[in-house]
Amino acid sequence: MRRVEHVMGFPVSLRVDDEEIPDRAVDAVFAWLRAVDARFSPFRADSEVCRLDRGEVTRPSDDLREVLGLCEEYRLATGGAFDARRPGRGLDPCAVVKGWSVQRAAGLLTAAGVRRFCLNAGGDVVVAGGPWRVGVRHPEDADRLCAVLSVTDAAVATSARYERGDHLVDARTGAPATGLLSLTVVAPTLTEADPVATAAFVLGPEGVTWAAAREGCEVFAVDAAHRVLRTPGLPVAATDRAASDGVAADRSAA
Template sequence: MRRTSRVEQIMGFPVSFDIRDPIPGAAVDWAVEWLREVDLRFSPFRPDSEVSRFGRGEVRLDELSEDLLDVLEVGARYEARTGGAFRVWPPGRAFDPSAVVKGWAVQRAAEILEMAGARNFCLNAGGDVVVRGGPEPGKAWRIGVRHPDLADTVCAVFEVMDGAVATSATYERGAHIVDGRTGLPASELISVTVIAADLTVADTTATAAFAMGTAGITWAAAEPGCEVLAVDAERVVYRSPGLGMR
């Protein structure tokens, strides 16, 4: 099986491509270009980005790009589902749709690879992963989840052939996830991992569950097509009944 491997630093984290099919050499370039474009347009840390300009009131809602409107629609859907715990514009804070943008953008990058003919690949963006097929015929991709306390240790390994895995946690960026109902950092959980068919769903659901606190575990596990592994602040581990892991 022909293999293409590449790692790029985009949006502040490494993005790795592991493709096991013969595809046009430009396909990965297209995916990387898309992710860099998203970083330029949607980063809340760039004062000239569309996100920053909208947050400052310099761009009206009817002037936004179709892509940002799509992101806002996803954010509004999860805000409604979580009773306001998940928000792209939390009370007393700046507009920041990053919790939607990362999974949404990487899912689009995976679709670029599929359109180019990739059927067996792993796209890993800072620990959030989209996979298709397997590394070898008949074998699934093995996706490790970092232990919340031990940086060089995994606490679980999932075998996935067609799907996405996303984790929201405090171990990389501290208490950065806000409960939109209070405007305060969410503190009841330290790690939530969600497996779903789509990384937009997996990533947004993981962040939303984290924002909800321990109630978010049951909520996320009830979301269609989602399986959940979570660790609370007391280091109690929860897993949904259908979750397969080693």
């Protein structure tokens, strides 16, 4: 079964390889993501996030408190480089909401007994079963890959400049993060992989080491000098083992 919908501003695709597929669980995935968009979007004036930011909500929902707690965790862990509240802008927890909500959606499938699936939300992926092959897009050529990963029961998230330009900002300085071209994180859940990738990208080259030090995280990055930086435990597919190992491997992304 394959299904694609446009939710939260990007395409979300679900592939299920089980022989028996519970339609209600699949419907619940997309219903949940649509509800998240309505509740947590900083672009909807009636969302809970916007109403909280305007002071119209004094007691956030349990879900929003969880999201804000994660935002604060990464703000502290990055010394303020990652921050859902930047000067001159309203509350924007999107960097946490995406991974958190998609992982929760994956949990709905698992709870319904789905054993093998791939849930892809705008390029960030959660898989169950496996192994699944996940391509890492070349940061300067949309038609090429610079790595192929082999993942089982895990998540993969990428932060990069190639889709939206210099949209990721170091909240400490207000300047765009330009030290890396792309950074991919493999982690047990997308709740971890997505914000870690964003936070590490904002930190720049030092963010590779920062992300690699987090438990369960493996990293693949391409810096502004086109060097590949990767952790030794990165689950590279058998057909893509030409890259050398090590966090500071020096190899062209081409």
